[in-house]
Amino acid sequence: MAETKSMGPQEDLNNVLVQLAKILPPRIIDDLRNRLSNMEITKEQLANLTRILVNEYYKMLIDPGEAIGIVTAQSVGEPSTQMILRSFHFAGLREFSMALGLPRMIELVDARRKPSIPMMMIYLDEEHRKDPNKAQEVAYKVQLTTIENVTKSVEIDYINSQIIIEIDKNELNQRGLSMEDVRKVVERIKGKGARVEIEDNVIRVTLEEADIIKLRRVRDKIMQTRLAGIKNVKKSLVRYSERDGEWIIETEGTNLEAVLTIDGVDYRRTISNDIHEVAEVLGVEAARTVIMRELKKVLDQQGLDTDLRHLMLVSDVMTWTGKVRQVGRHGVVSEKESPLARAAFEVTVKNLVEASIKGEFENFRGVVESVLAGKYIPIGTGIVQLLMEFE
């Protein structure tokens, strides 16, 4: 707050803001405070401003009865049809990554178990976020490094039943590892009856009574062994994020639980794009936010404008029960109260049969049920009921 102002109006201003905070959402209050702190304003002007502001806010409030679910579904569904139409205009012309777009959107709404391209955004703590080299250090800790990644060449000496691995020291150093690390790992997995010798950067694993097939199997096993990093994290990339103004790590493959425990990682902001993983590690609220953000990302990337409020409602509908549910017959729809509404969507007969076993009631409280029965729809203008007093 500007110090130059006299105390009187400043206190007034704060009072007004506190009062307004009871009515207006915090985001608007913050914005308002910022603006007002930079300007001289008289009491009358402030009163006038407040009046207009509150008035405008009330005008913008959503009406009771508004069929917001349908509006939301349309606002999310309609742009998805345009995702196709737009790319059609450049028939045949090269397009960027197809991993996003409609397939990803369907994946999200379906709440699929695993995303087709699992990714993490790893934010770093104070110490590491400013410096790309330090960020890279963390990245090496995160990225899965197998022996294969640091191997220059592998040979099998069939006569002596020996596997000879030549390690690339440069690679090793680059990843902040030493031959000692490699030795430990190789010894751990060599299994029974094998000898490990190390001289400089060559590892020799000698097996007793091994046939060709076994030798090869052992070689493959050694090559695939984890040296450092986290399971499932296939690739990591240190990138400067313009939006946040800091260095971050992007990874292909997710393992949120393991990443959050690594030193240097800012566990408050680090996130994965796997809804179920996030729900498990961080809770449903986090999963809700991820669904929302991921949907927004898809739409933004396609250059489509959809208000965040719609995506908010979609993700709320998917998560409000405390579990992540699919938008469809195995999720949201299957848990509807009305048997007719379920039957009218998909798997008609099964739903009717089950309703009869449980002796379910149809109370016509939703939209489809009411349409089926030819009743007024209990939403929108249909929510209004009048009580008339007869004299």
Place this chain on the structure above:
Amino acid sequence: MATQAEKTSIREEEIPLKTIKAIKFSILSPDITRSLSVMEITTSETYDEAGRPMVGGLMDKRLGVVEPGARCETCGNPPDKCPGHFGRIELARPVIHVEYSKYVHDLLKTTCRECGRILLTDDEIEKYRRRLEKLRIRWKLLADRLIERIRKKAMERTVCPHCGAKQYRVRFERPYTFYEERENGVLERLDPMKIRERLEKIPDSDLELLGWDPKAARPEWAVLTVLPVPPPQVRPSIQLETGQRSEDDLTHKLVDIVRVNEKLRTAIESGAPSSVVDQLWDLLQYHIATYFNNELPNLPPVKHRSGRPLKTLAQRLKGKEGRFRGSLSGKRVDFSARTVISPDPNLSINEVGVPIDVAKMLTVPMTVTEWDLDLARQLVLNGPEVWPGANYVVYPDGRRVDLRYFRDRRELANKLAPGFIIERHLINGDIVLFNRQPSLHRMSIMGHLVRVLPGRTFRLHLAVCPPYNADFDGDEMNLHVPQNEEARAEAKTLMLVQNHIITPRYGGPIIGARQDYITGGYLLTKKDTFINKEAIVYLLAAAGYDGDIDEPAIMYPKELWTGKQLISMLLPKDLNWIQSTAIRESCKDPYNCYTDEYLIIVNGYMAAGVLDKKSIGAEQVDSLWHVVVKRYGNSYARKWVDSILRSLVRFLDLRGFSMGIDSLEMPPESYRELDKLYDDSEKKVLEYIQKFKEGKLEAEPGLTIEETLENDVTIELSRVREAAARVAEKYINKDGEAYIMAKTGARGSIVNITQMVAMLGQQTIRGERFKRGFSGRTTAHFEPGDLGPTAKGFVRNNFKVGLTPLEFFFHAAGGRDGLVDTAVRTAQSGYMQRRLINALQDIYVAYDGTVRNASGSIIQTKYAEDGIDVSKSDHGKLNLDEIFRRAGLSR
């Protein structure tokens, strides 16, 4: 029951009108089935030799009648009043209801084969019952989960804790066969009779633990002993032209059932060997199973004589054309019309042009009152042929007169009095609903005011094309006429076009200028456009302007006005607005830009800038047009856009605007530059390939060497195309129509121009360079293993010069791939939207501001955390700038 006394016919008024309050689902018990039925079907014959329905047959008149003139023998009503009455078939042996067989299996697995108790100890039962009782009240989903657990637990028991009987595994073979697996591995068939006995033994209290409601559904009812027979209203027979009768699929199926049932009964009564009885029993089971569902797994569907599978009960309900989705959720309607659409820039955006032929067919009911008596008389006099007339007159007593067949209309007109209803033609100003499929959002159906016009097409304003996603290449649209005041009031206040200028998707205008309007706006407002007096009067008249004309910008030797002046006259006088234009290139400061790259409006005077897509276009947020809608309201905005767009299109008419090959002219040096670009790039690509072939190419992390090469080549080739685009933009005629359209956002883009004058670029299939065809090459014109640009579908030529045959082929293939992709993805996104709608449709904002679903559960405590309706917001926000401005605190 079958001998019900004959009643006199019920009058329609006596049939009580009721609305459904609730439905309880349950299984029909044999007792209810019998008490529902008016007769037992005893013979499989439907008609005798004379063609009369057999007594005791499936077409017995006691079941109800459908043929006109006949009388129902149960209720005595003619076909239109008789609701139909159920009959029944008493089955000689019980059979399993297929749709319940899975649930029957669950019960057999979880209950004792001897005593019928659930396979849980008394303690467990008590524990679970108490928990279930509590969960049932509020947590239905948790209750379901608990039931699932109980079932799992009970299934594990192999010895009954109540009577100590050993349990055998019950094997279920879809769709309806059950076996018991004895210790020695012998399978023993459980016939429906045995199953029924076992189910009967299960006590009510145990059933509740397994999720059954014993009052609604005793499990033995799932094994049928008597089959209800629906009345002919449900399965009407149709008369073919040949005079032959053709029976409904259900009737065919029922005939089969009755026939087999008869045979089975005689076999049992005559003491036939058990193998014969079992065979017939199985056949009866098969027929009854397919009667319910003819698409069962492991069962051949019953076929019609022609080979077409019969449509039985489940098939009637299921799927898109089924009862639920096809007949109950969606219905055919009257008072609607459909025809081709065409544009009319002289209409208001609120209007729709209706062909006079359509206007004469569609009617609106009009109650005659003493104030409109004269009008009503005239309409009746005009009759159905002359517009505006009327097609029907309804007397106060409900009698309807069709004016087409009424001789003396004059007399009828004189008889008219308050209380009559006439169904008059559609006239100007009537509100109708206008719709274009696919109806993806609420702006796909909007209310329009009728304007009856000559011609045979619906006319609509071009600015409303974006919300409908309509164009005029043969699109058709539907029109619906609301038939009562309530519907008309809702259409007028909620659905009228002007109330949908702002879309709820992002809170910006979705209706607005496109194509020619944008070109017109640009050409009119750019700096070197001057209009003489004649033209400005003409344009202002077109806009419907009735104020004073501003002083001309140039007085001598001729009075000339600028285009900006014309627009200024049409702008509201208190409007101040600054924004960037679509043609903006380098200007940063609006106040120091001399090339019209910023639109500046001061007190309704257009000081600088041009009108283009950014300012008046559809789907542009924070634009001039958006501000006009927000500040001045829907009604004003509608009038404003009507008038300004009319003026713009008239200006374009006067000036003339057509694109030809000359607007794509490029100087020779530009082609030399392009050639050089391509040659350099080709050399580079060939270098990459050379390196690759020599094995010198290093793989990038995570990629194979082949992928690395492909990646490098692709990047290089798209770089050329971009360079070509820059060359094209450098040399293209800036005053050419093509460039104007691309730059102002009217149509096309620089990419399209590049393709026409410079280079088409890489053609792709599924986002990759061409690779299919012969082994190692795409066509026979290349060496196997050729990885160069031309061999993989790079088109270096442009449309103006023309493509080589090979390039043409690649382009066509790429285009086809795009079309296929579109078709596939449309289906995908359509299904996604259907699911979204189905999942979210019940959600509404309650009076307390919470967002709830049909059960009343709260989904959000305040809509979207701030309660702001996107369609009322300013691009999703509360615009503080605007509020400060209104409070007199701006800048």
